[in-house]
Amino acid sequence: MGVRTANVQDGNIGETLESLAATIHGRRESSPEKSYTARLLTDVEDELLKKIAEEASEVIMACKDKDHDHIRYEAGDLVYHLLVTLERYGVTLDELAGELNARMK
Numbered sequence: 001m002g003v004r005t006a007n008v009q010d011g012n013i014g015e016t017l018e019s020l021a022a023t024i025h026g027r028r029e030s031s032p033e034k035s036y037t038a039r040l041l042t043d044v045e046d047e048l049l050k051k052i053a054e055e056a057s058e059v060i061m062a063c064k065d066k067d068h069d070h071i072r073y074e075a076g077d078l079v080y081h082l083l084v085t086l087e088r089y090g091v092t093l094d095e096l097a098g099e100l101n102a103r104m105k
């Protein structure tokens with residue numbers, strides 16, 4: 001585990017998710033030898049699905065430690081892998097927004 005804190009600045013979550021999702025989408029054209037994302041998009045699906053469980057567990061452990069920087073770091077890993085999962089299975093961010101908006105009371 002290597003939590004990096006240098007150069008981490010607050011950002012706009014909407015813009016960041018859209019930019020990252022676009023990068024991930026673009027990796028469909030990349031070589032799996034050169035891109036981890038391209039590998040996750042093309043490898044056997046269990047490789048990606050296992051990462052979701054692993055990263056979720058790491059978030060849980062960081063929360064148990066009440067370690068703010070570590071929680072942020074592991075949440076970043078989890079959200080990245082979730083975005084790769086959405087890309088792989090064809091669920092767009094707009095659809096996700098629709099799903100969440102529909103629940104708002």
Ligand SMILES: N=c1c2ncn([C@@H]3O[C@H](COP(=O)(O)OP(=O)(O)OP(=O)(O)O)[C@@H](O)[C@H]3O)c2ncn1[C@@H]1O[C@H](COP(=O)(O)O)[C@@H](O)[C@H]1O
Nearest residue numbers: 001002003020023024027034035036037038058076077080
């Ligand atoms: N945001 C990410 C991102 N977050 C996490 N990861 C990778 O996800 C993996 C996490 O797995 P692990 O938790 O096992 O790795 P780890 O962090 O070494 O292990 P721990 O410290 O968590 O124990 C690492 O290989 C990270 O590099 C990411 N890989 C890519 N991206 C984004 O995806 C873009 C495309 O990257 P390529 O995959 O290189 O094309 C990049 O420009 C980034 O914006």
